[in-house]
């Protein structure tokens with residue numbers, strides 16, 4: 384049983400303090416987020432997380448992608464689709480992931496343990512289009528979703544070849560809302576997956592009773608969902624365990640929606656239930672969702688506690 388995170392970590396943007404950074408700052412070349420990435424990576428590793436993210440520190444999950452995608456523009460913080468969606472103008476997350484991996488390698492004195500590493504995270508085309516406004520070119524969201532899937536595929540392939548992550552995760556929180564055409568959603572995931580030689584995960588937030596049967600059919604290796612801050616989903620998993628025999632479960636076992644540290648006995652009980660349903664070889668423990676909104680010490684403690692439970696059963 385391994386552990387991971389969904390992605391985001393509390394950001395503390397630091398002013399340039401070292402001589403080198405002050406000089407870079409004076410030249411307009413200081414990247415304040417680099418220190419945030421480093422902090423988030425070290426915190427995840429200190430807490431015992433096996434498969435880490437870069438902390439997704441640069442901004443909200445939609446605009447960090449859409450600002451590089453022709454056909455989309457950002458107005459007052461919201462993405463508007465204005466013309467045909469094409470491939471990103473540059474690689475989006477590669478440098479940050481490579482930096483996170485380098486910090487991880489240094490942390491382990493040059494040898495990242497087997498099965499540990501970084502993962503690439505892409506906000507899914509369904510979620511991006513459903514949280515954007517169509518102002519031109521497309522008559523329906525579905526065509527925009529398929530074009531965006533082709534656009535994001537270049538980032539997926541760049542991550543796979545240049546970062547060599549443990550796996551790639553597609554974030555599709557909107558899939559539980561009932562607003563998404565599940566057939567198109569599944570087609571979009573197939574496009575992202577084409578010829579990919581590493582596992583693909585999909586993270587979906589929210590209550591699953593209306594969508595689990597559909598999600599179980601998606602062509603992904605890992606389905607990642609919330610179980611701590613939601614008392615319906617564990618029963619849905621139990622009732623439908625036969626549908627996901629070919630998949631691993633990313634098991635949200637600490638509640639990312641509250642800013643208090645979870646009760647370890649509750650987390651333990653939940654994980655034991657999950658082990659009984661899918662087997663520990665098919666479980667990846669993580670928080671319900673990103674931890675961006677938690678205070679840093681609370682986020683750390685949630686991850687540490689989760690790994691204490693993992694260690695007990697590994």
Ligand SMILES: [Zn+2]
Nearest residue numbers: 556588672673
């Ligand atoms: Zn989520």
